[in-house]
Structure formats: C-alpha cells, structure tokens
Amino acid sequence: MLENRISKQSGLLTEVESKELLKRWGIPVIETKLAGNKKEAVSISKKMGFPVVLKISSSDIVHKSDAGGVKLALSNAAQVDRAYTEITSSARKKYPQAQVQGVSVQKMAPEGIEVIVGMSKDSQFGPVLMFGLGGILVEVLKDVSFRVVPVTESDAAEMIKEIKGYPVLQGYRGKKLVSIPALEKIIVEISQFVEQNSRIKELDLNPVFAYEDGAVVVDARIVVEG
Ligand code: ADP
Numbered sequence: 001m002l003e004n005r006i007s008k009q010s011g012l013l014t015e016v017e018s019k020e021l022l023k024r025w026g027i028p029v030i031e032t033k034l035a036g037n038k039k040e041a042v043s044i045s046k047k048m049g050f051p052v053v054l055k056i057s058s059s060d061i062v063h064k065s066d067a068g069g070v071k072l073a074l075s076n077a078a079q080v081d082r083a084y085t086e087i088t089s090s091a092r093k094k095y096p097q098a099q100v101q102g103v104s105v106q107k108m109a110p111e112g113i114e115v116i117v118g119m120s121k122d123s124q125f126g127p128v129l130m131f132g133l134g135g136i137l138v139e140v141l142k143d144v145s146f147r148v149v150p151v152t153e154s155d156a157a158e159m160i161k162e163i164k165g166y167p168v169l170q171g172y173r174g175k176k177l178v179s180i181p182a183l184e185k186i187i188v189e190i191s192q193f194v195e196q197n198s199r200i201k202e203l204d205l206n207p208v209f210a211y212e213d214g215a216v217v218v219d220a221r222i223v224v225e226g
C-alpha cells in the first residue's frame, strides 16, 4: 500500500506527504495538517490546540525557513491569520515560480535536543543512513555517523555512541537527558522503511526532537525516484 502511494509521485514530497508516509510506518511525527487557505489554517489550529507552527507547503521549496516560510509558537487565531499572510507572501516573493499547496499547521513540539536522521544512496553500497546532532554540530563540525542499510538495533546503538556529541544525549551528573532507545528505534524503523520502499532516493528527518521519554519527527523531506 505504501509503495502504491509512493509510486503515484516522484521527485520531492512535501513535508506533509513525507510525514504522512512516516506516520503510516509507525514512526512518531508531530501532528501536521495541510491548510489550503487561511480560513482552514485558523480552524485547523483551533481544533489542534495552541500553540501551533505554520509552514509553507510546496514541493518546489526545500528550505522553508530561508523562504520566510516557518512561523513558530503561534498562540491564537489572530497570530495564525497574520502568519498565513506573511508566509505565503514571503514565499511568493522569494520563489515566484513555486507551486504552493498551502500552509501546514502543526503542533508546536516542546523543546528537545535536536538530532537528524538521513538516508542517501551510495553508488556502491546502496542506501546509507546518517545520524547526527542537529544545527551547528552537523552543518559546521560534520559530527555524524553512517551505516549501510539494513541497520540493526546494535548498529543503531553504535551510530549514536560514535558521534562526538554523544555526551549531549547521554546526560550528565546522573541526569538522564534523552531516551537513546527511542532514537535507536527511529533509526531501525527508517532502515526498514527505506529497505522496503526502494524508490526512496533520499530522506531527511531534520530535526527530530529527542526527549527523556521519547522522540518526535518535526521536519521531514523525502525524495522519490522518478
Ligand atoms: P526548514 O525547511 O527550514 O528545515 P523546519 O521545518 O526544519 O524548516 O523548521 C525550522 C526549525 O523550526 C526547526 O529546525 C525546528 O527547530 C523548528 N520547528 C519546526 N517545526 C516545529 C514544530 N512543529 N515544533 C517546534 N519547533 C519546530
């Protein structure tokens, strides 16, 4: 069924589409719904409960923040109303050619430690998973680890321990910071997901928020082979 859904599309799936696939696969994602217009965005956010996040939804826009396309911590209908206008007009200005589906409305995830899980295809090894801490640690320090798919639970445990930033996840002075098993589970599930859906060419969960008692995917991008 999943392959069916994927086979209809090729190229970059939007965040909403990517999260829907991940959710069907049992991977924890933050509640996310597409709004085609402002009125819908307001009514979805009321139903979801504040605070919410609004993001531009377009398969032509890869970096949503760079396009002024992300507004966090909106706490009432008036803020959602304003954010919708700002996001769509700023995206239109920056990417006049982009086909915009609308705006996604998401629950604002509580603050966590940001990690990333990625998959790319190597010409020799096939699908390879990557794990790292989010933000500057990945962008500047390239503090990441890799394993060839299939990734087992013990591989996933090693991947997490290998990064230099591991102490950030492990906690200190007896304080348990994040659930390592929750991260291992996501890595293994992503490995199974890409193994069984071979047309997935690239995948980026950036970021995943990690907590003491779990983890949740906050942004997702999947590229499907045409
Ligand atoms: P981009 O396309 O620019 O990568 P993201 O969806 O990753 O956009 O959003 C940018 C940042 O906003 C994330 O790195 C994260 O820190 C924060 N963020 C995004 N979505 C949420 C959310 N639902 N709840 C809380 N924070 C979020």
Ligand code: MG
Residues within 6 Å of the ligand: 206, 207, 219
């Ligand atoms: Mg992101």
